Amino acid sequence: MSEPVVVGQLGAVYGIKGWLKVNSFTDQPDGIFEYQPWLMRVGSGWREIKVSAWKRHNNGLICKLDHVEQREEAQLLTGSDIGVNAELFKALPDDEFYWRDLIGCRVQNTKGYDFGQVTQLMETGSNDVLVVKANAKDAFGQRERLIPFIVDQVIKSVDLAERIIEIDWEPDF
Numbered sequence: 001m002s003e004p005v006v007v008g009q010l011g012a013v014y015g016i017k018g019w020l021k022v023n024s025f026t027d028q029p030d031g032i033f034e035y036q037p038w039l040m041r042v043g044s045g046w047r048e049i050k051v052s053a054w055k056r057h058n059n060g061l062i063c064k065l066d067h068v069e070q071r072e073e074a075q076l077l078t079g080s081d082i083g084v085n086a087e088l089f090k091a092l093p094d095d096e097f098y099w100r101d102l103i104g105c106r107v108q109n110t111k112g113y114d115f116g117q118v119t120q121l122m123e124t125g126s127n128d129v130l131v132v133k134a135n136a137k138d139a140f141g142q143r144e145r146l147i148p149f150i151v152d153q154v155i156k157s158v159d160l161a162e163r164i165i166e167i168d169w170e171p172d173f
Contacts, residue, residue: 004039004046004083005100008032013075018068022061029061035084046083105163107132113171115145140172
């Protein structure tokens with residue numbers, strides 16, 4: 001089994017009957033409940049846990065987990081990462097990617113200049129942005145670059161098999 005994908009985190013306890021607030025990292029916040037079972041990070045490992053109920057509350061989400069009946073039991077889980085098996089994600093068309101698929105890819109421009117490796121992505125509202133850790137001996141002294149993920153204009157191709165993203169971007173920018 002591959003490493004679970006973190007899709008959220010348990011927040012503060014809600015009430016006295018073991019309910020917890022949920023911080024969802026999914027596009028549609030309540031979409032986190034479509035992925036079952038959840039995996040909770042416990043120490044250096046993961047354990048399976050089932051959601052017995054959930055609902056919207058004010059502007060957030062709360063849930064009830066199986067076998068968590070009291071506030072004190074729920075308090076032990078606050079701050080825990082919520083993971084799911086990657087196999088639960090639907091397959092995407094060839095021209096779409098999950099962010100997790102792009103992390104670790106090498107970034108090079110159409111002239112062959114190696115910008116470094118994608119460490120994360122950011123959502124800015126207008127477009128997503130690749131955060132690229134530059135090579136140790138970057139010719140322009142950069143440590144990190146922010147490159148807009150604009151298909152066709154900046155992003156020319158993504159080869160997940162070779163783990164390379166080709167861009168139309170000058171290294172001195």
